[in-house]
Structure formats: structure tokens, C-alpha cells
Amino acid sequence: MLDLKKLKTLRARTFNLPPQKRLSSPAQALTFVNQRGFVYFWTIKGVDLPSLWTAVAGERPVADKHDDPGHITWGWKDDALDKRIWYYGKILRGKATMISLEIAPYFYALSENYGDPEEDYLIAYREGRLTQPAKQVYEALLDKGAMHTIDLRREAKLANAKDSEFNKALEYLQRDFKILPVGVAQAGAWKYSHIYEITTRHFSDLSEQARKISESQARAKILELYFNMVGAAQMRDVNKLLGWGNEIVKRGIGKLVDDGNLVTTEHPKFAGEWLAVKEVA
Template identity: 50%
Template sequence: MSLQSNVLDFTDNEIATYRARTFRSLSELRLRSREDAITFVNQRGFVLFWPAQGIVMPSLWVATAGDRPVADAHDDPGHICWDWKDSLLGKRIWYYARVIRGKNTLIALEALPYFYTLSPNYGDPEHDYLDQYHEGLLTLEAKQVYEALLREGPLDTLTLRRTAHLSSPESASRFERALTTLQMQFRVLPVGTAEVGAWRYAFVYDVTHRHFPDLIVQAGRIQEDEARAYLLRRYLLSVGAIPFSHPMRLFGWNEIDMQRAIRRLERDGYPLKRGLRNTQSAEEWIACPEFLSS
């Protein structure tokens, strides 16, 4: 890295070298056991389950199988991460659901309250969803799915579809969209699997506040700017440096949210760096001090 005209330039190779360590794509850093996977998620704060196009984040797959496409072959050694994930559903070891950009995400319990603070939950999950529905911010299908779980308790996917009156073939896509929305809003999550359906495999879902009863109180102690600052710092520690706009797309923030998160980090004494330029990009980049000193 070199400092020229007060602009710090860095190469793609320097970014790749940093991420090879934090993403654990190096062969000597690969995950070998379920305990390794738990440690990895706790270190990073939040990771994807599978890598996703257009999202720069660590993933359990890459940390287990290396930086290669997800294999179609069921017996690929990398698919052991599927067993780790399923065996820990409902164990309250981490939080697993479709969260970031609607993708399967693993969140460390330390980071979970910060995500929940920024969710559309206001401390009364038994009733808040109705306000959101009446304001047109929650679909009828999402309301039906959520109410089925509130009323009946944990349900496997097939039973949930029937109970929510969405079991017809033409309602399949609407059910999946509703389920994704509710997961992204931290209202429901998978807590186990059941041997049902043609594949003898389906998730069992429950409402978040019942499965994590302390989460509302934990999140209530955190301010929104504090939550965004925390998530931004943890994200930068994983990726090292990133274009300024990327965290906003990742977390669904606007520029005001992003600027407030940065100011909060600065007030807290975290020396985040701005105004950086990558050698092959004209967009402003931001970086964590750990990357600049590596």
C-alpha cells in the first residue's frame, strides 16, 4: 500500500490476501468440524451459508470447501457444512435464517440483538405485525403464515402451508415470498427439520421472539446508530476494504444511515478510513484499520 497525494492506493491482490484469511479460504485455515464452524461464525459475527453472487461476505461453504462453486454432487466433502447447520437448528448456538438480502445467513448470538434492533419489531411481536399489515408493509400471505405460527407453535413447512391456507400449487411462490419476508424481518426462523414430504426433509419454523425470549430486552438497550456502527465494523473486519455503497446495499441502509454509522464509529474511537481508492476502481472505498496495517 502506498500513500500518494493523501490518497491511499491498494491493489486487488492485497484485498484478496486479507480476505483469504478472514474468509478462511486458505487450505490451512479450512473448517474441519462443527466446533470450527461455530468458532468461525462467532469470530466473523455473521456469514452467509452459501456464497451469493454480488454479495462480498464470508460463507460457511468457502471456509469449508475453499473458494470454488458449490458442488452439485451430494457426496462432495464440502457438503458437510449442511450437516453442521442442520444439527444445530434449534440449539441456540447461532441464528440461522434467510436474512441478509434474503440469503441464508448465520449470525453469532453476540451480533443478533444489533440486527434485531434494526428490524421492524417494536417490542410487542404479538401485535406489531398488525400495524405493519394495515400500513401495507406486510402481505396477507405473510400475515397468515405468522399468525399460524403464533397460534399453533412450531410447524413443519407442509403443515405450515396448510395451516396458513397456502397449500395449493398456485400459492407456492407466494408462500415462499412470505416466509422470506418474515425471516428477513426477524419474525420467524427454522428451528429444526422434519421427515415429511416427497424428500422426507422439511424445515420446522417458529416465531423468533418465542425461540429467543430474551432478544427483545437485549435489543431494547441498543440505539439504532449504535447497531449500524456495530454491524459496519464487523463487516469491515471481514472484508477489509469495500466500496462505500456496498454496505448500504447489503444492509438496506440509505446514505444518512451510513453516515451516522460512520460518525458513531468515529465518536467511539474506531479509526475507520474513508476516501480511499482501489487501483482499479474510481469509487470511494472505506477500510478497517486492521486491513491497512496488515
């Protein structure tokens, strides 16, 4: 049976909740990301995962007011985009995710990038996994180099396309580790536009680092980090976050249970099987 008191204590530490002190500097933010392995930038409703917002602002919804003290995180994130101190992009569930440089190769090893960045996308396109708009965005960056979204949309010949079409292309390419934001430009109506670049140009060693990691090793590492952060979860929670599919998640969790890193247990308030680290079970 899960010990809810121990679970709360574990999450207070990993989510940086009281009695932990709130983060107050970019250096502390970097340490937080490195210790966790991967976190969300903002909290995502219905998903349990540490976020930089919560670690700085506390356990409350993301504020609408731009002058909220918690939004200091926005400046930290933007200032770090070109520093290569972590990997940032719309990754997990297509939401803003920060991944430590140590763990980024494990995620990249699970992407559909197998070798040459100038060929992989064409294979994905021919196999129907890459949309036409995403192909055009990627080719524009491949040909012209890093550029902000206003220029990118024009160079990709998507100036007259629906906003949703262009944004979906950007999201897909980020989720598959093909592109990432590397800066901010004062462009567009709001004088704020992300600058995008091909992932392997910005992190030239990432592909080589990932090549040494097998798919099973990558999944095991990510699952282990996840459970070390949340303490306990159900299989559906894991799949909701990672989107690997039930069979793959079940296989990965099964290995962690067999290795003694996780135990199956029950929740005193909720039905169904739970998986937990030994610390809270």
C-alpha cells in the same frame, strides 16, 4: 491507496482461505461464526462476505453434486437448528445467514419488532408493510406453535396459493426476525422440510437484549464487523448487502470515518471512493 497485498492477507484470514486450514468440525464452524459476527451459509454471487461454504470447501462455487465433501456444512447447519448456538435464517438479501448470538440483538434492534410479538405484526399489516400471506403464516405459528412447511402452508390457508407467494411470506418474516427455522422434518415429496417457529419463542431473551441497543449503535456495530471482514468496500457494496438505503449507509460510514475506524481511499484498479480499515490502506 489500498494495499492489495495487505487486503488479500486480511481476507485470507477472515474468509478462512489458504494458508488458513479449512474448517473440519461443527465446533470450528461455531468459532468461525462467533469470530466474524455474521456470515453467509453459502457464497452469494456479487457479494463479498465470508461464508461457511468457503471456509470449509475453499474458494469455489457451491457444488451441484450432493456428495461433494463441502456439503458436510448442510448437516452441521441442520443439526444446529434447535441448539441455539447461533441465529440462522434468510436474513441478508434474503439469503441463508448465520449470526452469532452476541451480534443477533444488534440485527434485531433494526427490525420492525418493537414490543409485543402478538401486536407488532398487526401494526405492520395495517401500515401495509406485511402482506396478507405473511400475516396468515405468522398467525398460524402464533396460534399452533412450531410446525414444518407442509403443515404450515395448510394451517395458514395457503395450500392453493402459488409457491412463490408462500415462499415470499417465509422470506419476509425471516428477514424481519419474526420467524426462523428451528429444525428439519421428514415431510413432503423430498422428505425434507424446515420447521418454523416464532423468533421470540425460540430466543426468549432476544427482544430484551435488543431493547438496550440504539439504532445508531446497532448500525455502527454491524458496519464495523463488515469492514473488519472485507477490509475495504465501496458504499454501494455496503448498501447492496445490508439494504439500509444510501443516506443511512452514508451516515453510518461517516461516523466510523470520524471516529478513526475507517479511512477513505482509492483502489489501484477500480474508480471511485473506497472505504477501508487502516490495516489495508
